[in-house]
Amino acid sequence: MDKNGVIIQLEKVCFAYHGGNNVIDELDLTFHQGDRLGIIAPNGSGKTTLFHIIMGLLKPCSGKIEIFGRPVQKEKDFHSVRRRIGLLFQDADDQLFSPTVLEDVAFGPLNIGKSKEEAISISRRILDFLGLSGFEDRVTFKLSGGEKRFVSLAAVLAMEPAVLLLDEPTAGLDGHTKAKLIEVLTGLDLPYIVISHEYDFITAVTGQIYTIENGKIFLDEELHVHQHEHVHRMGKQPHKHI
């Protein structure tokens, strides 16, 4: 790791999907050891794209990326990145592909050279930690949306990552499950970046909130005065929101 504890550093990174405009445009981002960072930004602003660039799944057309103090560029450079940064995909269905929960969670540990016994014990420990003990032999495609989310989180944690990137982890979760997720995240001793559309959730699990606008990322420090339209009962009567 870098002397100053910088884990992820992006410098003037640009990215465009084939034939499109720049989704990410000269974006600078510095993420330190111990940081917990939230991103709230509109649909289609490039949040998922940013995560995929960090993981090396999408290759930027220009700019510099340094992770754990080492410049990364080629596919090979990203192999160690993927071992140490855990990405929770926006869609859990993309992440789960083994028939049973235990096999899916153990997929990562086996890939990084753990023995069968080690992989099983890591997986069981993490399932336990997430309150999923007893789920080992459940069939992944028969889980509910919330259960899938937690199992994919288990799959990510089983890699024993040093950093987490969570892409809308609360999508489709009910209040109770969300509270459980908040408890899990705040209890982890890991730095992470969380994308969410839910302000309450983001403030509960992170310290700083960023937003993405025109392909760049900004610290969203000030409260914005803004207007919005909404409906509710008795809306025609003059009223105040506090």
Next chain:
Amino acid sequence: MIQEPFAAGSSLIHRLDPRFRIVLVSAFSIVVAISNHIPALLSALAVSIVLAAMARLNLKEVLKRLRVVFWFLLLIWVVLPLTFEGNSLYRVGPFTITEPGVLLSIRITIKSTTILLALMAMILTMTIVTTGHALNLLHLPEKIVHLLLMTYRYIFVIEQEYQRLLTAIKIRGFRSDTSIHSYRTFAYLIGMLFVRASTRAQRVHHAMLCRGFRGRFYTLARFKPSVRNWVFSILMAGVTAGLIVMEINSYG
């Protein structure tokens, strides 16, 4: 996500060593594919049915998969009996149904059903990852293992996307008929199907990369050497040899 409805189970076949299963079913399928003697083919079909029953496959899922070849077979039954040269069996107006044409259709029907059933019973009863692992252990080149597994995976992804799209157009009141609107909708459907299946498959592949996938498959499944493996293998090898003998005897 890939559904593998047959992979979960604890039947005798599920517990056999995947390497044995792959080798046995490959030999069996090759023999069936090159046999011509109809009694031999019927016996092979009976063997396949027994295998499917031993694997306790869900009948509904089996029929669903057989339906795929059914359309292909229908085409064969329409074309071959009418176009093949040989003794005529019936004459219907200007059409002649020939004996060799009918026999060939019968053979193709039995062969494809037999092989498909055997594969369902022996291969689909293990997970993709296990299949990959077993192929690795059998020293198949990594590239080929990859190609096989990915093709297999994509087929299911495509099927799944097809079902989704079909639901999407159905709930909006679409009914297929022979209008231009109907044809256009199907054209869109097929186009969308490939685009969506390929992006989905790519996302799944990305997720695998993120979890350290480097081209080799590992599995938790444990396959201890056991007497059961050998007994089953000897029986299955005997059956396959029996089919060869039946076939050869039929020549002379």
